Amino acid sequence: MDRDVIIVGAGPTGLTLANLLAAAGIRSTVYEAKSAPDTRMRAIGVTPPSLEILDRCDLGTALTRHGVAVRRAEVYGDRRLLGTVSFDSIRSDYPFILSLPQFRIEQSLREAAKASKLVRLNYGVEVVAVEPAASSSANGGARPGVTVRLRDGRSVNAPFACVCSGTAGLRPFPLKRRRHYRRSFLIGDYPDTGKLGDVARLYFSRNGSVESFPLPDGMRRWIVQLTGRASQTVLDDATVSAMLTTYVNMRAGIRLPAGLPHWWSRFRPGRHELAYFARSGLFALGDVAHSMSPIGGQGMNTGIADAELAADLIAGWQSGPNGRADTGESPLGDVGSGLRMYETVRRKAARSAARRAAASMFIGTIGGVAGSALRNALLRAALTFIPGRAIASHFAMLTLPGHRSPISLTADTISSRPK
């Protein structure tokens, strides 16, 4: 059996995992179905726990040099300021949300992986199946081992396979639940001609929501809720431009620059969860295991936290003192109990993040005169009376269960991270 850990998918989750494993001295082979890296903007918010995790492979601080540190958010209700959230007081080395497009994050992760002798990156190689190897026991107990089958007919045996294949990719386990929300949003990235600076702005109105975030290179993201017929309309560039301009002006009183957005995307959020997150030497990480509404910006960050715990467990089994993947012995306990720990910790974290994302989305999209007035009054009260640090820590994902791995791994010690 090859000792490399197999990683399926080179999105942010898979690439983070490869780098964390390399930092722990573990070899991995990454298979990515696409022949070239993804260039879509997609996620932009990297939370403080994610930056701390990425620091374990020397990437947290490096990323901050490319992005915009968002230290403050302003919340408006029917165009009147309801309150502000300041991230300055949160307890982290990174007291801000880093705004950096997903493709740039992936680019940094990919470059670090390519520079490592311990990561083998393979683009244009699709994995068609992952299954427990014949010698592996059913619950992943004493002898882990998986077989990974590739589209080109090859198959590879490995001690562990970590499937990070996103919402539309290979699914290692059956679905447990799936839900589609009846909300629809349009994203447009424009030059920041309004000089709104590095402040995030949330505009809630009786007609729908608008969210706006700074991006690097003088750009700004606008996310508008589509309501009524607009949510069903077939979109072309001209319609997108007209919709974004109209909705932002109507709900936020801000004029967008003329012309097409630099990048746009319409999305209808959903949520799903797999029946298992870890079993028989197989891990499911990131969007393949759990997806959630992008409103609230937690999907990518939850995948990064999945990667931290999976990397710690695998490092404990593969390279820790007395760690023996072939026997399943490790100071962390046997493989079966580690897989159960991953299952419990990461499912709780994913559910909590998905609930928060859904709550943010529902609160922001309450429409109508009465509903909007009530929401605005409650938000004003919350932003006035709840301590600022508590609100900021919530949005920075610092209060999310399992936002950091419960295991503390160093070269010489493997133990539970102090609570």
Ligand SMILES: Cc1cc2nc3c(=O)[nH]c(=O)nc-3n(C[C@H](O)[C@H](O)[C@H](O)COP(=O)(O)OP(=O)(O)OC[C@H]3O[C@@H](n4cnc5c(N)ncnc54)[C@H](O)[C@@H]3O)c2cc1C
């Ligand atoms: C418009 C939008 C805005 C978002 N904003 C935010 C945000 O601000 N903050 C945030 O945290 N999240 C956000 N998200 C969510 C975020 O983009 C996802 O959570 C993130 O991409 C998940 O990363 P991943 O690595 O798990 O999956 P993906 O990024 O989907 O990567 C999976 C990779 O696996 C590959 N793959 C699939 N199947 C196979 C196979 N069989 N063999 C080999 N390779 C395979 C795919 O080609 C892909 O490259 C947003 C999403 C969208 C759509």
